[in-house]
Amino acid sequence: MSSISGYGEGTVDVVLTADAVAKAASELKRRAPSRAQIDTLANDAPFLSLEGLKAGYGRMEILHGVDMAVAKGQSVCLIGPNGAGKSTVLHTIFGMTSIFGGAVKVGGTDVTRMTSDKKLAQAGIAYILQDNSVFPQMTVEENLLMGGYLLPSPKAAKEAAERVFEKYDRLAKRKNQRAGVLSGGERRLLEISRALIMNPEILLVDEPSIGLEPRFIDQVFEILSDLQRKDGKTIVMVEQNARKGLEFADLGYVLVAGEVALAGKGSELLTDPDVGRLFLGG
């Protein structure tokens, strides 16, 4: 029997058969949000807006017309079965996919076809990779400086790194140590901090809890929460732990087979019977 995993509480997957996913898709489709509903969720002031986005890899279309709106300083979590296209949404916002139609706008400006470098340097979008992207043989500071390669000078990168060290004492204390000796939580902090070097407005965060021991997961969510609430960053997250992601985020989007099947406030989706049954383990 073929099966597709949905996401359950903690690390326990809810396994959906292919038939169940198809049924869920058709059930949820009746609940697909209108553009007006999507804009309302972003307080009718979308800062990041996806409009009928069709994108994929090579010639293969994975996203079949995705709409999404996030206000400045809001956070959103994408959930859905494996292979639904959640990470592809992040890749597309950051300019890493083939675009077949639609638009990505930031502050009303069309940035759909900008290269990733320009998205980082000009549009204020940073992409935080999944697990294991630190360079273990390099020092903490050297890792941070890698995030500043688009800054005009090494001096500017160094100054940006100093600002990060002022913010995160835990990293400052380990500035000259090899990144390979950091704990899992500290490594994730370093990955997030490396993205902060360019002082982005929008953080795309791919699976922040993946590969982390449970005791570090809360720390990482706290760091992200501070970046949103204190620094006003806009956060778009994909999270395998659907419950954790929806608890964290202002908004939740359920993606099924490359389409938005449902969108709402994170707190509402947490108590939604369909979401509970399909993605939160009942």
Ligand SMILES: Nc1ncnc2c1ncn2[C@@H]1O[C@H](COP(=O)(O)OP(=O)(O)OP(=O)(O)O)[C@@H](O)[C@H]1O
């Ligand atoms: N670099 C790539 N090249 C070609 N196909 C890809 C690439 N990355 C992802 N895909 C395909 O795109 C589809 C959507 O993948 P994506 O990773 O976006 O899904 P997802 O919802 O994030 O899934 P998961 O929860 O399993 O990470 C899958 O069929 C996947 O095989």
